[in-house]
Amino acid sequence: MSYIPYCRLYDEGENFIYPMNTAKLFIVPTPIGNLKDITLRALETLALVDVIVCEDTRHTLKLLNHYGIKKTLVASEKFSEAKRARQILKLLEQGSKVALVSDAGTPLVSDPGAYLVAQARKAGFPIEALPGACAFVTALSASGFTGVVRFIGFFPRQSRLAEQEHMRMLAGTEITVFYESPLRIQKTLERILPGLEAREVCVAREISKLHEEYRCGRLSEIVDQLSSGTFRGEYTVVIQGRGAVVEPRLDPAGVLDRARSLREQGFSRRDILNMLGTETGMKRSTLYRLLIDCV
Numbered sequence: 001m002s003y004i005p006y007c008r009l010y011d012e013g014e015n016f017i018y019p020m021n022t023a024k025l026f027i028v029p030t031p032i033g034n035l036k037d038i039t040l041r042a043l044e045t046l047a048l049v050d051v052i053v054c055e056d057t058r059h060t061l062k063l064l065n066h067y068g069i070k071k072t073l074v075a076s077e078k079f080s081e082a083k084r085a086r087q088i089l090k091l092l093e094q095g096s097k098v099a100l101v102s103d104a105g106t107p108l109v110s111d112p113g114a115y116l117v118a119q120a121r122k123a124g125f126p127i128e129a130l131p132g133a134c135a136f137v138t139a140l141s142a143s144g145f146t147g148v149v150r151f152i153g154f155f156p157r158q159s160r161l162a163e164q165e166h167m168r169m170l171a172g173t174e175i176t177v178f179y180e181s182p183l184r185i186q187k188t189l190e191r192i193l194p195g196l197e198a199r200e201v202c203v204a205r206e207i208s209k210l211h212e213e214y215r216c217g218r219l220s221e222i223v224d225q226l227s228s229g230t231f232r233g234e235y236t237v238v239i240q241g242r243g244a245v246v247e248p249r250l251d252p253a254g255v256l257d258r259a260r261s262l263r264e265q266g267f268s269r270r271d272i273l274n275m276l277g278t279e280t281g282m283k284r285s286t287l288y289r290l291l292i293d294c295v
Contacts, residue, residue, distance in 0.1 A: 023092045025120045026099045027113070029106040029132025033208025035066050037133050043067055045130065049097040053088055055112060059103045078112045085116045092125045106134045110153040110179055135207050136177045139236035142214055143202035147241060148174040155180050155188050155237075160265050166192045167275045169199075173241040182231035189223050189237070200240040206233035252290060255280060259291050 026045050031037040046052060047069050054060040057073045064071060076084035088098055102111035121127055136151050155178045156162050169176050169192060180188050185203075197220040205213045211233065215222050219239070255276060262272045272291070277284050 022097075022126070023095045024097055024126045024128060025088075025092065025117065026097070027107050027117065027127065027129040028099045028101050029130060029134065030060075030063055030101050030104060031208065032104045032133045032135050032138070033206065033212070035063060037208050038063075039130065039132055042130055042132055043069070046071065046099055046101075049099040051088075051091055051096055052099045052101060053084070053116070054101050055103045060101060076112065076116065081112050081115045085119050088116060089119060089123055089125075092120060092123070104133075104135075106132060109134055109136070109151075133208070135179070135204075135234070135236050136238075138207050139202060139204040139214075139238050140175070140177060142204060143175075143216065143238040145175050145200070145202070145238060145240050149177060150174045151177045153179060155184070157184075160267075162188075162191060163262065163265055166194075169239060169242075170195045171242065171275070173243045175241050176239045178237050180235045180237060182233060182235065185231055185235045185237075186223075186226055189219065189226065192239075193219060193223055196239070199242075202238040204236040204238070207236065209233065255282070255287070255290060 026049060028042050028045055029038075030042070046064065046067075049071065051074055052060065052064075052071045053074045053076050055075070055077045057075050060073060074084060074088065076088070091098060100107050100113050100116060102108075102113065105111065107113040108117065117127060140149060150172070152165065156165060165176075165178075189203075197218065199219050200217070201219045201222055202214060202216040203222055203226075205211070205215075215225060258276060259272050262275065267275070269291075273284055273287055276282065276287055276291075280287075282290075
């Protein structure tokens with residue numbers, strides 16, 4: 001399949017006019033699954049720029065070859081981004097038009113690119129971000145949840161940070177969205193299960209691919225469903241905020257267990273009192289008397 005770009009000089013109105021002889025950095029989303037999930041504007045931009053900066057040249061070549069686009073590719077992944085940024089800034093200084101893409105989805109959304117964009121802006125080069133595919137936005141749309149949304153990228157692996165996220169989900173009213181790998185999805189959902197058993201959740205897998213799947217329901221039900229499954233592909237998890245359901249209060253023994261667990265992870269007494277106060281709805285003075293010998 002060959003893609004022939006349109007002329008950039010559009011009529012005034014629904015389209016914009018852009019002089020393509022000006023150095024500029026374009027942030028271009030790419031498909032997260034189906035190769036058709038790319039906009040005409042993205043294809044046009046990729047066809048007209050001088051250089052494409054990508055994570056993995058082999059992955060990006062598949063997309064370009066599918067649409068008959070031939071361009072110079074520069075690999076820039078997480079650990080080489082700072083070094084590559086200097087090279088790309090020199091290209092911009094020479095008047096080149098540069099497109100930044102990730103392997104899938106929108107660059108900078110849990111993908112590299114932030115350093116390059118910041119340096120290009122600091123150097124005074126114009127930056128144009130195109131709208132397009134993004135896994136967490138797609139999963140959020142499919143969930144049917146509405147309200148304030150908090151996207152945290154990949155769920156943290158460090159125990160302390162993971163527990164902080166768990167506590168925030170317990171106490172927060174906002175919808176939380178995060179990514180997780182197939183190797184960790186079961187462990188992560190089991191980790192955040194205490195106190196969130198009745199919380200509504202939507203777990204998306206392989207979005208826009210052949211084996212796309214959505215599992216929606218109470219978190220406890222989803223954990224049971226996944227316990228006997230085979231995990232493949234990247235997962236996107238959407239968890240409803242507090243207030244959509246009535247959360248069960250922890251009994252005194254449960255409060256003590258939670259406090260001991262937080263203390264072992266290094267949280268201060270003040271932090272523990274604040275977290276448990278928000279989570280349980282108990283008065284600070286009541287919690288203090290209950291926990292005085294524990295923490």
